[in-house]
Amino acid sequence: MSLARSRAFAASALPLLLPVLLVIVFALHMRSLPQLLDFKLHYEATPPEAVAHYLVGSARDDGLRVDPHVIAYLALPLFLATALMLHRRTRARRPLSSKAAFALTAIGTIYLGGLFGMWTAFYDGMAHMAASDVDAAARTFAAMSAPRGAFLMTTTLAKLAFVGLALQGLLLWDADARSRLAALSLPIGCALFLAFWDLDNWMLVGSLLMLVGLVAARRPSVAVERA
Secondary structure, X not given: OOHHHHHXXXXXXXXXXXXXXXXXXXXXXXXXXXXXXXXXXXXXXXXXXXXXXXXXXXXXXXXXXXOHXXXXXHOHHHHHHHHHHHHHHHOOOOHHXXXXXXXXXXXXXXXXXXXHHHHXXXXXXXXXXXXXXXXXXXXXXXXXXXXXXXXXXXHHHHOHHXXXXXXXXXXXXXXXXXXXXXXXXXXXXXXXXXXXXXXXXXXXXXXXXXXXXXXXXOOOOOOOOOO
């Protein structure tokens, strides 16, 4: 396989890793099948005391404890790879809209990195705390995750990544069935993220829809991309 073909394959295949890893992240949040099938319409935060009791002292010497936040954090470059792939698919026919949607995805990814980085560091820190500090950990978690101030600002700006991906998906709409499938599945998947933020089973379904949309977008028609 030539270098050019290898680069083209990587550029087309890498974006598929994003929804796959997101599915893994949200599946790791599920502790039972009933929890997976319990589709709530409103997010109910876990009491800080329960989070603290679950995390404090949970670090393992062999480092095998899997933190889904780490997976999500390390997957962040795939948001940009996905946005770039979608931009390449749509720039020929809708150049200005494609650039604007790509920019929105890129900006949102910056703030999404801050959000995932915060949770990654905080959860790892709590895991290494002593059991006697569980009450202090609960109070710290409650103060940090309160839906106001810097936390609300960071979370709101992080959602722009999915707004941008949804807009990029809409720009894929064309006459052929693959383009229409991509233009429907990707925005609907992103919409589930935005509508049910922090509800892991809804976001898992959203990730699967994103995967369907990105698979459909991998091999666009000539009308969508001529480059």
